[in-house]
Amino acid sequence: MNGLLVLFDLVLLAGIVGVAWRCLASTDLFRAVVLFITFGLLLALAWVRLEAPDIALAEAAIGAGITGALLLVTLERLRSIMAERRSGRPHSPPPDPTGPHALLRALHDPLPEHRTFLPALTFALVVGGLLVTALWHQPQSVGLEPVVDAHMDVSGVDHPITAVLLNFRAYDTFLELAIVLIALLGAWSLGRHDLIPARPAPGPILPGTLRLLVPVAVVTGVYVLWAGSHAPGGAFQAGAILGAAGILLVLARPRQLPMAPGGPLRLGISAGVALFLLVGLYGLAAGHGFLGYAEAWAYPLIILIEVAATLSIALTLVALFVAGRPAGDDA
């Protein structure tokens, strides 16, 4: 059993390193994208082997559902920009703004290899050396597991990871949610969005699949959120699943989807951070410290925060995918 496990890990590691290498070395962008999707799959297996099913769940949702589609749609836009540049025409719909296109062009026409080889090698050696030194000096320690186990009864939930994320170290999670929000603000500050055009595939297959998948995705998202209180799962994973379902709808929408009204959209996107902050301030006022809960209230408050965070994360991921402020409210 143990020998087989080691063999499995070695094969997995070889696969991960090999796929990463071929992905970075690929001159064909589409091949690089497919290799990156495969890389995500192998990485999820690696998280499983590292006994971190929570992260494997997040990697599954983000790797399978979001990054693949994001890279493919980016490639789609990149190609149309390049085709227009080649044919010498100006961009037909004036993109807003023009800044990012310079970056896209640099990505498409990379520097010749002899000019990048030496800096890349130096960088890899320095980072690799730092990693090895860090691992070399790793102290022998049991970690925080016994501390967490000893305090599980006051946490309000049964899953240690959720207890750490939303009770013991709620501050970190609060700041993570804020970072997600700030990322979206950054994307919106670049300008109004160039909506991804509706380009439905002809035939009944795709609409039928959507009708099957989207309801199942919603149920699965809620299930993963609920499972977070006693098993791997929680707000980030559930938000990523619901966000992926939203992205699927954006990609495959048959005609026009009505645009989300700006006001409620902003409210939903900020709900997670706002509610977290309110609960934190309430804890401060009630004398439990910032983001501390009374023991009896821990479970309902955690559930409340997680529901709001799930909604915000799902909406934010879709908004980041579409990129750019909603149209029509530039006033």
Place this chain on the structure above:
Amino acid sequence: MSVFYLAAALFLLGTILLGLIRVLRGPGSGDRMLAAQLFGTTGVTILLLLSLALEESALVDVALVFALLAVVAAVAFVRQHGLPEPPDTPTHRQHPESTESREPNDDR
């Protein structure tokens, strides 16, 4: 039993690594997309086998999420449809009925 599950998972991991040859060789993007789809299904199976081998029932949920979202990349892939492409493409074919009018997004 868990040795059997682990051996089966290892076998499937081997088929993924073999299938990478198709991704590297192509030749078309359809071939690469198909390979990625196969890897997704194989990954789901590996997760199911590992959930029994390692006695970690949460892995079934990971497999469920992979199965649920396996189609997203393929949907993004087919959208690239209708883009300008070099006219000298070897086996370029067109549906007679699809005129491929590339209007700029009409749903703003």
Place this chain on the structure above:
Amino acid sequence: MIANTLTVLLVLAGLVFFAAGTAGLLRFPDVYSRLHALTKADNVGLGLVVLGLMFQASGPADILKLLLIWVLVLAAGTTAAHMVAQRTWTHGEFESDR
């Protein structure tokens, strides 16, 4: 005991289909043939493995979850095959990827 034997047999049968799918992916001459190798063999393979693992499930909820996973993969495989075939047909097999 009988359940374990059935599981081993069904999982082994499933693995044969996965091996066949990979062989088809590598050996078949064009995209349209590879569609067959993949989406049929592959999903029968998962179906057999799921059927085998059902004998080890601890309750009806587990069995239903396994069944759901199989149905979702079937839907994904069918849709992906359709999309790839459609795109290859309208777009040509050897389009430029750059």
